[in-house]
Amino acid sequence: MSAPAEEKSSFVINGKSWSGAVHPLKRLLDTIREDVGLTGTKEGCGEGECGACTVFLDGQVVMSCMVPTCQAEGKQITTIEGLAENGRLHPMQESFAQEGGAQCGICTPGMIMAAVAYARDPGSAEDMREALAGNLCRCTGYIRIFEAVKKAMAK
Amino acid sequence: MPDVLTTPAYRWVGHNPPRKESLEKVTGSAKYLDDLKFEGCLHGKTVRSTVPHGRIKKISFEPGVPWDEFTVVTARDIPGKNVVSLIELDQPFLADGLVRHMAEPVVLLAHPDKGMAEKAVKRVHIEYEELPAILTIEESLAGGNIQYGKDNIFKKYHIQKGDPESVWPKADVVIEGEYWTGPQEQLYIEPQGVVAVASPTGGVTVWGSMQCPFYVHKGLKPLFNLPDDRVRVIYTVTGGGFGGKEEYPTLPAGHAALLSWKAGGRPVKIVYDRMEDMWATTKRHPCKTRVKAAFTKDGKLLALKVDATMDGGAYVTLSTVVLSRGTLHAFGPYACDHVVIDTRAVFTNSPPYGAFRGFGAPQTIFPLELHLHRAACELGIEPHELRRRNLLHQGDRMATGQVMQEETGLEGLMWKAMDESKYLEKTKAYREHNRSSTRIKKGVALALFFHGAGFTGSGEVFLDSKAGLELTRDGAVRILSANTEIGQGSFTTHSQIVAEELRIPYEMVEVAVPDTAVVPNSGPTVASRTCMVVGELLRRAASDLKEVLVKSGALAGNGHTPSEFRAAAGKYLQRFGELKVYSKYKPPPDVSWDDKTYTGSAYAAYAWACYVADLEIDMATYQAQMKDFVAVQEVGRVIHPVIAAGQIEGGVAQAIGWALYEDVALKQGVMQNCQLTNYILPTTADTPPIRVFFYENPYQNGPFGAKGLGELPMDGPAPAIAAAVAFALGDRIIPRIPILPETILDAIS
Numbered sequence: 001m002s003a004p005a006e007e008k009s010s011f012v013i014n015g016k017s018w019s020g021a022v023h024p025l026k027r028l029l030d031t032i033r034e035d036v037g038l039t040g041t042k043e044g045c046g047e048g049e050c051g052a053c054t055v056f057l058d059g060q061v062v063m064s065c066m067v068p069t070c071q072a073e074g075k076q077i078t079t080i081e082g083l084a085e086n087g088r089l090h091p092m093q094e095s096f097a098q099e100g101g102a103q104c105g106i107c108t109p110g111m112i113m114a115a116v117a118y119a120r121d122p123g124s125a126e127d128m129r130e131a132l133a134g135n136l137c138r139c140t141g142y143i144r145i146f147e148a149v150k151k152a153m154a155k
Numbered sequence: 156m157p158d159v160l161t162t163p164a165y166r167w168v169g170h171n172p173p174r175k176e177s178l179e180k181v182t183g184s185a186k187y188l189d190d191l192k193f194e195g196c197l198h199g200k201t202v203r204s205t206v207p208h209g210r211i212k213k214i215s216f217e218p219g220v221p222w223d224e225f226t227v228v229t230a231r232d233i234p235g236k237n238v239v240s241l242i243e244l245d246q247p248f249l250a251d252g253l254v255r256h257m258a259e260p261v262v263l264l265a266h267p268d269k270g271m272a273e274k275a276v277k278r279v280h281i282e283y284e285e286l287p288a289i290l291t292i293e294e295s296l297a298g299g300n301i302q303y304g305k306d307n308i309f310k311k312y313h314i315q316k317g318d319p320e321s322v323w324p325k326a327d328v329v330i331e332g333e334y335w336t337g338p339q340e341q342l343y344i345e346p347q348g349v350v351a352v353a354s355p356t357g358g359v360t361v362w363g364s365m366q367c368p369f370y371v372h373k374g375l376k377p378l379f380n381l382p383d384d385r386v387r388v389i390y391t392v393t394g395g396g397f398g399g400k401e402e403y404p405t406l407p408a409g410h411a412a413l414l415s416w417k418a419g420g421r422p423v424k425i426v427y428d429r430m431e432d433m434w435a436t437t438k439r440h441p442c443k444t445r446v447k448a449a450f451t452k453d454g455k456l457l458a459l460k461v462d463a464t465m466d467g468g469a470y471v472t473l474s475t476v477v478l479s480r481g482t483l484h485a486f487g488p489y490a491c492d493h494v495v496i497d498t499r500a501v502f503t504n505s506p507p508y509g510a511f512r513g514f515g516a517p518q519t520i521f522p523l524e525l526h527l528h529r530a531a532c533e534l535g536i537e538p539h540e541l542r543r544r545n546l547l548h549q550g551d552r553m554a555t556g557q558v559m560q561e562e563t564g565l566e567g568l569m570w571k572a573m574d575e576s577k578y579l580e581k582t583k584a585y586r587e588h589n590r591s592s593t594r595i596k597k598g599v600a601l602a603l604f605f606h607g608a609g610f611t612g613s614g615e616v617f618l619d620s621k622a623g624l625e626l627t628r629d630g631a632v633r634i635l636s637a638n639t640e641i642g643q644g645s646f647t648t649h650s651q652i653v654a655e656e657l658r659i660p661y662e663m664v665e666v667a668v669p670d671t672a673v674v675p676n677s678g679p680t681v682a683s684r685t686c687m688v689v690g691e692l693l694r695r696a697a698s699d700l701k702e703v704l705v706k707s708g709a710l711a712g713n714g715h716t717p718s719e720f721r722a723a724a725g726k727y728l729q730r731f732g733e734l735k736v737y738s739k740y741k742p743p744p745d746v747s748w749d750d751k752t753y754t755g756s757a758y759a760a761y762a763w764a765c766y767v768a769d770l771e772i773d774m775a776t777y778q779a780q781m782k783d784f785v786a787v788q789e790v791g792r793v794i795h796p797v798i799a800a801g802q803i804e805g806g807v808a809q810a811i812g813w814a815l816y817e818d819v820a821l822k823q824g825v826m827q828n829c830q831l832t833n834y835i836l837p838t839t840a841d842t843p844p845i846r847v848f849f850y851e852n853p854y855q856n857g858p859f860g861a862k863g864l865g866e867l868p869m870d871g872p873a874p875a876i877a878a879a880v881a882f883a884l885g886d887r888i889i890p891r892i893p894i895l896p897e898t899i900l901d902a903i904s
């Protein structure tokens with residue numbers, strides 16, 4: 001029993017290049033949190049069910065707990081820390097804050113990422129309920145989240 | 156914007172300022188426990204029992220693992236007492252010789268590499284001599300296998316008003332039923348997590364995701380034989396609690412601290428993965444209840460008898476108080492001359508059941524409300540009308556003898572809920588629909604209920620809470636309270652209360668991190684008490700702080716601008732160095748409670764509510780699907796309408812889960828389906844529109860009239876949903892939750 005072997009890995013995260021030594025099968029979630037040092041992406045289940053770990057990989061929504069780091073090789077990753085531009089909150093972040101879309105906040109980064117993806121391409125799902133069904137929230141009953149998403153999309 | 160039927164006359168109270176911590180939460184910069192980095196941190200793991208009851212014969216460590224790199228702790232390494240200090244002293248931090256439930260902690264491991272620590276858990280082998288286990292309430296009460304006291308009963312309560320026995324023979328109709336509510340996992344999305352640094356020289360410091368830092372503090376002192384000031388517990392941003400982080404965090408906190416102590420003071424982090432969290436931590440107490448009720452032909456409730464038994468699991472933990480709250484909510488908001496309530500919590504070889512939003516009340520409200528629905532069906536009276544004929548009014552006595560000093564307003568709440576949900580139209584239309592449709596059956600039904608805010612009458616007196624305020628260097632005010640922000644918005648509502656009382660901007664109020672070395676013990680963050688009880692302590696502290704500033708001459712007594720307040724604070728600090736003002740709990744006048752007879756004012760204030768559930772059952776899949784939900788309540792003054800509505804909506808969704816989806820499958824007393832793939836939470840697709848309405852009847856002893864509301868929404872949905880299912884199935888009552896497709900199939904075949 002010993003620690004697994006590491007290999008060089010590189011990708012672009014929130015617009016910045018990153019490279020470092022990680023085991024190729026290490027979960028992207030852990031690489032982002034432990035190696036890149038961005039802890040906004042959360043772990044709620046580790047099995048692809050809760051959406052707390054949602055990030056964009058080349059613009060697509062993925063559950064980063066289900067993605068081995070080697071799959072991100074050379075790709076673009078966006079996390080919650082990459083949404084604000086020039087110190088200005090993304091409209092989705094703003095409306096989550098205003099409408100009470102975040103209570104305990106642990107689902108919030110993942111929820112906001114899923115909501116941003118839906119707002120960008122509303123045709124991607126039947127409706128908002130469908131689009132966010134992969135992101136669990138235990139606090140809100142989703143009502144304020146829907147309000148927040150609607151408000152951000154109306155902006 | 157949620158509907159609040161009031162005109163706020165205040166600058167901050169009743170408004171919706173941004174939450175104190177929302178910026179950090181929406182940007183991902185909020186630091187939850189697992190986001191914190193500690194230099195040289197070890198990863199702690201817990202080796203748990205795999206039998207429900209047995210003597211430990213041997214613990215062996217499989218060869219091929221570099222055990223010399225690990226820190227290993229067993230019960231023998233405990234420097235102080237191996238007991239979790241809660242209500243009773245029966246639970247060990249680590250099983251010593253005997254295990255009493257599956258998933259009980261036996262051995263602790265720590266290693267610098269997380270993966271190594273994880274893998275090593277399976278390389279520790281514990282051999283048992285298995286002993287007979289008690290796995291159900293019935294087995295516990297059967298008496299053959301006694302593992303607690305003389306009769307396996309942790310606690311019993313008895314409430315008696317009048318004499319129901321004398322009524323049964325005389326009544327027109329007597330209706331009996333038996334009901335079951337299953338366990339439920341809190342399922343906060345952030346699992347349990349702690350970091351500890353502990354050594355004989357430095358004492359013990361713990362950071363963690365928790366509701367009650369002082370509970371952890373109390374638990375750690377005897378474990379290490381340390382005095383108050385050598386143990387420090389610091390709250391970190393907590394990703395949900397719902398009761399699951401009330402008493403439980405003491406265990407992992409103790410475990411991490413024991414590992415750190417043995418590892419020479421290196422920090423040790425323990426974060427459960429989802430499976431361990433679901434397998435090992437507390438759940439809502441399952442409860443079996445018999446209800447017997449006597450009525451006149453026209454629906455007057457003559458007598459009520461409720462007999463409820465909760466499964467407490469293998470250690471007492473909080474079962475006695477959960478049972479108490481269940482007992483005190485078992486009779487509902489109805490006037491009845493003859494009531495008897497008997498309840499008990501019993502031992503089984505299950506992991507201890509624990510605190511969960513509602514704290515016993517949902518378990519007794521469910522059977523009573525569903526029983527009234529059943530009675531209405533049998534009596535041929537509309538369910539709302541049956542309730543209306545029996546509602547508690549001003550001057551009536553509850554089963555505990557408490558006289559209602561003011562009108563509860565329940566009838567108005569009921570009409571409002573019926574109005575908003577179009578209840579009367581729907582009952583007619585759905586009956587019609589159900590006659591012709593075989594595929595989709597529709598149901599609509601209501602529940603009426605109350606929730607007592609704060610600890611029971613004497614409980615708040617024993618807690619003896621203290622909260623305070625201090626002036627900061629830049630002339631603002633900082634709240635000093637042990638009450639934690641777990642998503643319910645307490646940092647925000649407390650700040651609004653203080654800002655209102657001091658007449659300063661909300662932005663000038665800060666909240667100190669709940670840290671036992673810094674804040675006073677304002678009591679636990681539980682029981683819907685944080686806003687009402689602690690909020691009032693803070694309001695009084697604010698009023699006293701203002702008085703001190705005025706008396707010192709720094710502040711004019713007749714109003715001030717923010718900058719005048721700042722200047723006054725600066726002047727005061729320059730002269731006296733610091734200003735901290737504390738206030739202590741005082742029981743409201745004319746609230747007295749007798750623990751011996753269980754009579755008096757059980758709670759100083761009640762929130763009242765009527766909820767309406769509207770659903771459909773697809774008779775091809777037997778899945779019940781919520782369509783609409785209306786929640787009307789009176790909770791005193793609403794401090795922050797958006798936060799308050801969010802609490803209600805979230806509670807309703809959690810209760811929908813309990814009623815329709817969340818099935819804890821037990822085997823050997825422990826949860827089997829410990830994954831989100833097979834324990835189903837309501838998603839966006841399962842949660843209906845939840846429409847929330849508040850009435851405000853300001854409560855004179857709450858801050859600006861506020862009462863508690865956090866637990867209320869857990870109480871009413873399940874009985875309303877079960878009654879709506881009954882409606883959809885043609886008045887066929889399914890007396891148990893969760894109502895899964897297979898439950899419906901069973902009931903109709």
Ligand code: FES
Nearest residue numbers: 044045046051065
């Ligand atoms: S942590 Fe990835 S989906 Fe839950």
Ligand code: FES
Nearest residue numbers: 104107137138139
């Ligand atoms: S805000 Fe707590 S889980 Fe969503």
